[in-house]
Amino acid sequence: MHTLFKKVIWMLKKKLFRFGAGNWRKPRDPxxxxxxxxxxxxxxxxxxxxxxxxxxxxxxxxxxxxxxxxxxxxxxxxxxxxxxxxxxxxxxxxxxxxxxxxxxxxxxxxxxxxxxxxxxxxxxxxxxxxxxxxxx
Missing domain, CATH: 3.10.450 (Nuclear Transport Factor 2; Chain: A,)
Structure with a gap:
């Protein structure tokens, strides 16, 4: 269950905060x-x-x-x-x-x-x- 929770959190970070490969991505073009x-x-x-x-x-x-x-x-x-x-x-x-x-x-x-x-x-x-x- 702990591993599943980590995966869900990781997917949310990746989708919502554009977090990937350990680096924050640049915000969208204003x-x-x-x-x-x-x-x-x-x-x-x-x-x-x-x-x-x-x-x-x-x-x-x-x-x-x-x-x-x-x-x-x-x-x-x-x-x-x-x-x-x-x-x-x-x-x-x-x-x-x-x-x-x-x-x-x-x-x-x-x-x-x-x-x-x-x-x-x-x-x-x-x-x-x-x-x-x-x-x-």
Whole structure:
């Protein structure tokens, strides 16, 4: 009976406290698994631009809405997360318009960087380039 009790306690520790092989494991990611770093979402930007030119996917013309939609569908953000515009700038080296959007995901604050891959200005679509955690 004593051995069975030890096994039950061990299994509870392993399951509830993530205890295994004599070492405590690192706690779960407080940022909920949001993908970070350079973003590589396979998208056909020319086709998306053509759709936007015909009035489809109007959210692609707004960097905040693009960050929200792509962030939720592809990057691990939640529908309850708050996205807000931070800044625009022209990258003179590449000739691309860039935008920054901040996203609050639980206690984690992220910077989402976007660019216009096809056309600059109000009629150009936006694409997510990178996601960076700003706080820990």
């Amino acid at each position: 940022c909920g698994g949001v993908r970070q770093g350079h973003v590589s979402v396979s998208e056909d930007f020319l086709a998306i631009q053509q759709l936007a030119d015909r009035g489809a996917k109007p959210w692609r013309l707004n960097p905040v809405e693009t960050a929200r939609k792509v962030g939720i569908e592809e990057l691990g953000f939640d529908v309850a997360d708050v996205f807000r515009f931070e800044s625009y700038r022209l990258d003179y080296d590449s000739g691309l318009n860039r935008a920054q959007v901040k996203a609050q995901h639980g206690s984690c604050l992220f910077l989402i960087e976007l660019y216009q891959p096809v056309r600059r200005g109000t009629t150009g679509i936006w694409a997510v380039e990178s996601v960076t955690l700003l706080n820990e």
